[in-house]
Amino acid sequence: MTDSIKVVLDAMGGDYAPAEVVKGGIEALAKSDSLYLYMLGDETAVKVELDKYEYDHSRVSVIHCSETVEMSEPPVQAVMKKKDSSIVKGMLMVHRGEAQAFVSAGSTGAVLVGGQTKVGRLKGVERPPLAPLIPTDNERGCSLLIDCGANVDARPSMLVQFAKMGSIYMESVMGIASPTVGIVNIGAEEEKGNALVKETYPLLKECEDINFIGSIEARDIPSGVADVVVCEAFTGNIILKMYEGVALTLIDKIKAGMMSNLRSKIGALLVKPALKKTLKSFSMEQYGGAPMLGLNGLVVKTHGNSKSVEICNSILQCEQFEKQKINEKIRQRLS
Amino acid sequence: MTDSIKVVLDAMGGDYAPAEVVKGGIEALAKSDSLYLYMLGDETAVKVELDKYEYDHSRVSVIHCSETVEMSEPPVQAVMKKKDSSIVKGMLMVHRGEAQAFVSAGSTGAVLVGGQTKVGRLKGVERPPLAPLIPTDNERGCSLLIDCGANVDARPSMLVQFAKMGSIYMESVMGIASPTVGIVNIGAEEEKGNALVKETYPLLKECEDINFIGSIEARDIPSGVADVVVCEAFTGNIILKMYEGVALTLIDKIKAGMMSNLRSKIGALLVKPALKKTLKSFSMEQYGGAPMLGLNGLVVKTHGNSKSVEICNSILQCEQFEKQKINEKIRQRLS
Numbered sequence: 001m002t003d004s005i006k007v008v009l010d011a012m013g014g015d016y017a018p019a020e021v022v023k024g025g026i027e028a029l030a031k032s033d034s035l036y037l038y039m040l041g042d043e044t045a046v047k048v049e050l051d052k053y054e055y056d057h058s059r060v061s062v063i064h065c066s067e068t069v070e071m072s073e074p075p076v077q078a079v080m081k082k083k084d085s086s087i088v089k090g091m092l093m094v095h096r097g098e099a100q101a102f103v104s105a106g107s108t109g110a111v112l113v114g115g116q117t118k119v120g121r122l123k124g125v126e127r128p129p130l131a132p133l134i135p136t137d138n139e140r141g142c143s144l145l146i147d148c149g150a151n152v153d154a155r156p157s158m159l160v161q162f163a164k165m166g167s168i169y170m171e172s173v174m175g176i177a178s179p180t181v182g183i184v185n186i187g188a189e190e191e192k193g194n195a196l197v198k199e200t201y202p203l204l205k206e207c208e209d210i211n212f213i214g215s216i217e218a219r220d221i222p223s224g225v226a227d228v229v230v231c232e233a234f235t236g237n238i239i240l241k242m243y244e245g246v247a248l249t250l251i252d253k254i255k256a257g258m259m260s261n262l263r264s265k266i267g268a269l270l271v272k273p274a275l276k277k278t279l280k281s282f283s284m285e286q287y288g289g290a291p292m293l294g295l296n297g298l299v300v301k302t303h304g305n306s307k308s309v310e311i312c313n314s315i316l317q318c319e320q321f322e323k324q325k326i327n328e329k330i331r332q333r334l335s
Numbered sequence: 336m337t338d339s340i341k342v343v344l345d346a347m348g349g350d351y352a353p354a355e356v357v358k359g360g361i362e363a364l365a366k367s368d369s370l371y372l373y374m375l376g377d378e379t380a381v382k383v384e385l386d387k388y389e390y391d392h393s394r395v396s397v398i399h400c401s402e403t404v405e406m407s408e409p410p411v412q413a414v415m416k417k418k419d420s421s422i423v424k425g426m427l428m429v430h431r432g433e434a435q436a437f438v439s440a441g442s443t444g445a446v447l448v449g450g451q452t453k454v455g456r457l458k459g460v461e462r463p464p465l466a467p468l469i470p471t472d473n474e475r476g477c478s479l480l481i482d483c484g485a486n487v488d489a490r491p492s493m494l495v496q497f498a499k500m501g502s503i504y505m506e507s508v509m510g511i512a513s514p515t516v517g518i519v520n521i522g523a524e525e526e527k528g529n530a531l532v533k534e535t536y537p538l539l540k541e542c543e544d545i546n547f548i549g550s551i552e553a554r555d556i557p558s559g560v561a562d563v564v565v566c567e568a569f570t571g572n573i574i575l576k577m578y579e580g581v582a583l584t585l586i587d588k589i590k591a592g593m594m595s596n597l598r599s600k601i602g603a604l605l606v607k608p609a610l611k612k613t614l615k616s617f618s619m620e621q622y623g624g625a626p627m628l629g630l631n632g633l634v635v636k637t638h639g640n641s642k643s644v645e646i647c648n649s650i651l652q653c654e655q656f657e658k659q660k661i662n663e664k665i666r667q668r669l670s
Contacts, residue, residue, distance in 0.1 A: 137584045152521065152529040186487065186572040194487040194569045218576035222584035234529045237521040238570060241553035242577035249472045249557035250585055250617065257613025258606050267605025271592070274599035278592025282585065 004036040004059070005322045006099040007315050008090035011041030011049075012068045013106025015305045018042070021105065022049035024311025029055055031312070032319055038099055040065050040086035065089055071304065075109030075150075079117060087111065091118035094297035101298040101318035103289065105306040112150045115292045115299040122327060124334045125294035127151055127158045129233070130301060131166060132290035133174075134243060135282045136224030143221065144170050144179075145229045148236035148290065156200040159183070159230055160207065164333050165293045166228035167210045172324035173291075173317065174227075182216030182226030184235055190214070196232060204230070209333060218242075251279065288317035294330060298322070339371040339394070340657045341434040342650050343425035346376030346384075347403045348441025350640045353377070356440065357384035359646025364390055366647070367654055373434055375400050375421035400424055406639065410444030410485075414452060422446065426453035429632035436633040436653035438624065440641040447485045450627045450634040457662060459669045460629035462486055462493045464568070465636060466501060467625035468509075469578060470617045471559030478559055479505050482568045483575050483625065489567035491535040494518070495542065499668050500628045501563035502545045507659035508626075508652065509562075517551030517561030519570055525550070531567060539565070544668060553577075586614065623652035629665060633657070 009025050011018040018041055025037050036059050039046050043064035050060070067085040069078045082088055087106060091114040093099045102119070104111050112130060121128055129147030136143050146166040147154065154162075163181045170179035183200060185193045190201055192215065204212045216225045218239060231239065258268035288310065289302030298321050300314045344360050346353040353376055360372050371394050374381050378399035385397070402420040404413045417423055422441060426449040428434045437454070439446050447465060456463055464482030471478050481501040482489065489497075498516050505514035518535060520528045525536055527550065539547045551560045553574060566574065593603035623645065624637030633656050635649045 137588060184573065186569055218573040219580040219583075221577070222580045234521055235570070235573060238519065238553040238573055239577060242556070242574060243581055245554040245557045246578055246581040247585055248554075250582055253472060253613050253617050254589065254610060257610045260609045260613070264606045264609035267602040267607075267609075270602025271599045271606060272602075274595045274602075275589060275592045278588050278595070282588050 004034050005101070005319050006036045006038065007318050008038045008040060008093050008099045008102045009311070009315070010086045010090055010102070010104035010106050011039045011046045012065070012086045013104040014302070015105075016307060017105065018045050018049050020306065020308045021311050022046060023053070024306070024308035025060070025315065026053045026055050027308055027312040028315035029059055031316060035059065035315065035319060037061070037315070038063055038090070038093065040090045041068075063089065069107050069110045071107050073107065073110070075107060075113045078107070078110050079113045087114050088118060091115065091299070094119050094299070099297070100322045101300065103300045103302065103311065103314045103318060105289075105302045105304055105311065108301055109150060111299060111301045112292065115295050119295045119297050119299055122294050122296055122331060124331065126161055127154065128292050128294035129162050129165065130290050130292050131169065132240060134221070134229075134240065136222060137282070138224030140174075140176060140224060140227065141281070142174070143224055143227055143229050145231070145236055145239060146293075147231065147233045148240050149233045149292070152232060152234040154196070154232040156196060156203055159196070159200045159232065160203050161294070161334060163204055163207065163210050163212070163228060163230045165330055166230065168326060168329045168333060169291065169293060170227045172326055172329065173320050176227050178211045179227035180213045181210045181228040181230060182213050184218060184221075184229060184231040184239070185215035186217070188215050188217065288314035291317070291321065298326070339369050340436070340654050341371045341373065342653050343373045343375060343428050343434045343437045344646070344650070345421045345425055345437070345439035345441050346374045346381045347400070347421045348439040349637070350440075351642060352440065353380050353384050355641065355643045356646050357381060358388070359641070359643035360395070360650065361388045361390050362643055362647040363650035364394055366651060370394065370650065370654060372396070372650070373398055373425070373428065375425045376403075398424065404442050404445045406442050408442065408445070410442060410448045413442070413445050414448045422449050423453060426450065426634070429454050429634070434632070435657045436635065438635045438637065438646065438649045438653065440624075440637045440639055440646065443636055444485060446634060446636045447627065450630050454630045454632050454634055457629050457631055457666060459666065461496055462489065463627050463629035464497050464500065465625050465627050466504065467575060468623075469556070469564075469575065471557060472617070473559030475509075475511060475559060475562065476616070477509070478556065478562055478564050480564045480566070480571055480574060481628075482566065483571035484568045484627070487567060487569040489531065491531060491538055494531070494535045494565055494567065495538050496629070496669060498539055498542065498545050498547070498563060498565045500665055501565065503661060503664045503668060504626065504628060505562045507661055507664065508655050511562050513546045514562035515548045516545045516563040516565060517548050519553060519556075519564060519566040519574070520550035521552070523550050523552065623649035626652070626656065633661075
């Protein structure tokens with residue numbers, strides 16, 4: 001097992017934990033021979049779930065944690081105090097090199113705080129960004145939105161690092177050659193933007209190791225105008241949340257519209273299967289979770305409502321990350 | 336005609352000018368007896384359009400302008416140089432009190448620059464915001480997004496003024512009693528946010544003349560969580576553009592999904608009429624244009640692709656604005 005990739009699973013994190021988390025872990029084991037999983041959480045609860053499946057027992061360890069970080073807890077205090085929680089214990093295992101990656105569907109705040117304080121930053125990284133994959137309507141199918149983390153008011157040099165780390169990720173993990181990089185702005189012209197964008201733009205233009213295409217408007221993000229969408233976390237959060245909010249509201253409206261009379265109800269029955277398939281291809285859940293980049297290891301935050309398929313994809317994403325030696329590439333490019 | 340409300344129409348602005356602009360003006364005249372319209376633009380072209388309709392000639396003047404501001408022109412230079420354009424001439428008429436409002440579907444940049452430099456700010460207003468109505472999925476049907484203008488990096492005191500002006504607008508023009516005011520943030524807690532939001536939050540909390548409900552997340556904007564959505568212009572621009580981008584992409588996806596097989600194609604025919612109606616109720620165009628508030632008069636910017644119905648609604652919006660004495664209210668509340 002020397003070559004195996006060791007991933008820590010936060011078995012207690014998420015709306016459907018531990019059942020769906022454990023299930024996702026088992027699914028990942030079936031898909032990859034080189035995985036080893038640490039499942040952290042309430043030992044009894046985790047084992048009840050594990051007993052439902054047949055799997056290679058030599059590739060799973062359950063590590064008991066007596067505490068759980070709740071979604072509603074203030075993250076900084078939770079990470080400081082709950083030393084025997086799956087988040088803190090799991091992150092420290094990555095920090096010590098006992099595992100290469102940590103996957104959690106738990107509290108985003110606690111994962112972000114833990115990533116920074118427990119796993120720790122790679123040397124030279126100013127701020128580790130949280131970078132979700134967002135669905136796009138092009139042949140690639142997704143873009144990387146970097147940063148959506150908890151720390152706002154970034155400096156230009158941080159955005160340059162985001163652009164580089166994001167490019168490495170999209171190239172190595174998603175297999176996109178020379179991914180395009182755009183900075184989110186309120187117009188396409190170089191002179192437009194707020195102080196941060198105006199300062200960052202020329203720095204990005206100078207970078208020879210990224211494929212910078214200039215400013216991009218929010219309107220063009222869903223059509224996939226850039227593979228790496230660079231912005232500071234406040235803006236990134238708004239982009240991500242608008243994605244979810246507009247899509248949910250619109251789909252609700254469409255459903256209501258289809259149910260408005262008998263004719264449309266019959267039509268709805270006929271279009272439903274095709275529509276379901278289409279909307280699935282444009283949902284946030286289709287990819288794995290959001291990687292937190294620039295850490296001494298990998299931390300992946302999946303949606304709070306993750307089912308096994310997303311957990312499984314997140315674990316396989318960690319394997320790809322490790323195999324592609326992303327952190328080595330980040331170290332080289334940022335130095 | 337002493338009591339009439341005089342509105343200047345930029346007959347040359349927009350993708351369908353002058354035809355749809357003139358048509359919209361004629362429609363507005365039919366709907367309101369107290370309107371007087373100045374139509375500014377190429378006299379011959381405007382008159383060709385006017386001649387297509389029957390209308391009260393005593394309530395329309397055509398004023399010839401030899402220049403036109405193009406959509407692609409740098410706005411500051413255009414407004415400085417093109418003194419005989421409909422935008423500059425019309426704005427100066429409002430400045431001199433010859434008309435109360437100016438409506439344009441032309442270059443947003445030129446309208447914003449013209450509003451600030453030609454119409455001029457109301458005394459006490461730090462920055463005049465551009466505040467579009469965005470569709471929401473609640474019984475009110477829309478919220479005011481304030482600010483989406485060209486000037487970014489606002490100060491907290493400006494956001495407080497936006498909150499007050501937006502409240503007056505929603506109360507007086509849209510008829511919403513005690514409209515709720517939220518500040519766009521990355522979480523609902525008071526301690527969250529960037530420096531600007533953190534500084535603005537306590538100032539808004541202190542305001543006794545607005546119905547402040549605290550931080551709102553972008554995800555909840557489409558469902559209508561607040562009647563007045565306060566943010567600085569960079570953020571506002573992103574919210575507006577994400578609205579458009581996600582909706583367009585999603586509707587494209589849905590259309591493609593419905594066309595994917597025979598069964599769904601038949602269904603599509605049946606749901607189409609009901610769906611069209613629903614989507615119309617959630618489109619950006621259903622209301623008039625975006626008012627630019629805090630000026631010595633009213634400037635309304637309608638979409639570049641405005642058809643007559645939107646032009647007409649924008650003109651009627653000006654009438655309501657004037658009848659409700661919005662500027663007097665703004666002067667009182669900001670002093």
